[in-house]
Amino acid sequence: MTDLEYLKLSKPAKLIFRIHQFFKNLPGMAWNGLKGLGLAIARLFGGLGKSVADLVTTFKDGDWKTRLSYLIMGFGSAARGQWGRGLLFFLFQTVFNVYMFMPNAAFSGCYYLGKLSTLGTVETYKEGRRTVYGDNSFFILLYGVLTIFFILAFIYTWRLNVKQNRISEQILKSGHRLKSTRDDVKSLADEQFHKTLLALPTLGVLIFTALPILFMILVAFTNFDSTHQPPGKLFTWVGWDNFHTLLSTDTASYGNTFSQVLLWTLIWAFFATFLNYFLGMLVAIMINKKGIKLKKMWRTILVMTIAIPQFVSLLYVSKMFAADGLINGALMRWGWISSPLPFWTDPHWARVTIIVINVWIGIPYLMLIATGILMNIPADLYESARIDGANAFQMYQKITLPYMLFVTGPYLLTSFTGNINNFNVIFLLSGGKPLSLELSGNAGYTDLLITWLYKMTVNDTNYKLAAVMGILVFVVTAVINLIVYNMIPSVKNEEDFQ
């Protein structure tokens, strides 16, 4: 299709064409990705090979100080007068050795690493009335992963230590002076200041973000649940079993429930995002209209919902709609209904109720955002449109909406993702209920993936399935984000409004 043909298409046809293109390009993109990965691996091995070659030449060409540094880290640096560096290298090596080969074998890195493949084999037993705990699978997994991190860090540092020697030798050979410890410290506050600043954050990210994520991913491949609970019980690797349990549609598996919950999660995210978006914009346009009086008062009334903490207002509203709540009570007293409306007990009612209540919470935010942006649209655009004879709807469609979408495109995307994981609203309003015999795994009709995950973790201590679910939630959000991100106008037509 040529560009001209494309431009002739109607809006929906363009969208369909783009989606079609996306999926058509998907294999190519995947192939490119794989190729990139392959190249990266090849480069990694190439780099490794070069490193090894470099190590050999350094050893051959180096003096005895350099050679001894292969065994005792930091010796070369120290012997050449760089005490600070030498000491740090040596300290690191000592700590590493102590950790790996600690006298109390049960707590050394080697112990954890050795048990990592089985996650422990020694069962807890009794000695008289006393309990003697065996292996702790949880710590073996955690420290095992940490030990691998540590070993990689050690190899990197050891390599750095060797490289240092070679560089020092070259500098000395060329007749220059080496940096003293004092120079090193000074440079950490000067041209190396970025390293000083980033040391702590990097360590934090590694320990508090990277390690837990890796740990959780690994849990998805174990049978860690309420009947395999350390320290009393062991858990072990089970491969892809948990994925099979969650995704397959055998009778004992959760596949049907999972697809039901996933579908509702997507429907919910769609409505929670776009219904709020358009209604919020509408309210903002109405309040912004010339001739509307008391603009500030209307805005204040709407913003009040933001001022009250959500967990207070949501719990209260949830109670209001209950069978014995305010709304049913009032309707029955007025004689409009004879039995309570099933706001929370009927699956369809519950879903609609949640979406509607969420509109009430969401409109004020969107109204505020939209008000700011609407005021920014150049008035002359509207003026010329009016002169050309455009009506209100045409102006909205051709000026307001494109402008809004352009500015708020990224916001829409993040709020869609946010709504997929919108724990608060669902949990506080319905708690995922009503449950049903037709759903397995204790899921309810209004459960999102994220609230189901919460129930699995907190109520059922079913960590293995919760970990799988966490991975799948990531996959779902990542795929949707990638597709939508490439379609929003802010990315596609960057220059439109500049």
Add this chain to the structure above:
Amino acid sequence: MKKVLAMVLAAVMLLSVASFAAAEEGFSGEIKIWVAENTVDFTSQQVEAFKAAHPEYANMTVKIEPVGEGDAASNMITDVEAGADIFSFAQDQLARLVAAGALETVEENNAEAVKAENDAGSVAAVTLGDTMYAYPMTSDNGYFLYYDKSVVSDPSTLEGILADLEAAGKNFYFEINSGWYQTAFFFGYGCELTFDTDDEGNLVKMNASYASDNGVAALKAIIKLTQSPAFVNGSSVSNATNLGAIVDGTWDAGAAKDAFGENYAAAKLPTVDGVQLGGFGGFKMLGVKPQIDDAKLAACDALAAYLTSEEVQIARYNAVGWGPSNLNAQKNEAVQADEALAALGAQLAFCAPQGQYPGDYWSLATALGDDVIAGKYNDADDAALLEVLKNFEATCESYLNK
């Protein structure tokens, strides 16, 4: 950066090399206790009394934290090592706790005493297979009817109660989507649903007769109840509005007295179509966590036994109104005069002691209840209902630990 990491690691390693205190007479370390919030003060008084009576334990520190019975079990299972040494929980959590390795067995001499001094139901409730895992503390975890005397003229039939309440425009609270309250109907109609456990807390066998004519009759009675305009699903007096009658337990006696005022009354559960509603008789108990130190274990055993003894159970009734499981304490005058406990006593005659249930049973029962309330079975015929109950049983059976 890596150096800091290494040092942190080294410190962690050093800390985790636990030091073992030498076993000696008595115990002077720290013991952590979890009890329900309203019994914290009571428990700390009793602990002081215990220390006064046992000089060898006078130096130990006892830390008492308010953790409710439901949370205590979940928290213990989540992290046994950080959990309390002695904790209170309801008997439905027993198998779960044992399976997670969070309960030590009761010391032999204490077990003999427990067997001799407590009612049979509570002893059965703390025992899995042949092994006793906890100390019975109360025998009052059942439900019965609180009602408004001025509205309900005769609390003996459900039909009568509903007719009175509908006429007065008041609500009847019954938490039909709870696996606990639901059994009032099924057990009352003669159905059975129990699980056999082995000594390790694994559920090995299910005995069920829900999928039967009795089960269908019970389910139909439930469906009929939910269709009454007076019916509201719930079992908490403090959350109720327009309250006319409620099926609830002794823990809400105070709230019920406040809500009904002069018209407060309690009775056993009513009959439906001439069938007496049944249910669960339940118990609260104290458990001891497995210990790696003999001296500490001995101290925990002694303290747990003391906190569930006859005198302390009577004192607990007087302080917070919990009905005792100790046979002698049950004969105490004050206990015998309690209206709510009397109603419970009358109801317990129709109840089975609550055994062990898989954690998923409760959610499954909620699912059944939710389906009924949502009206899914309003038009279902007997065959369809039987099919529902068959599925229910099959799913229950799938929860067994194989």
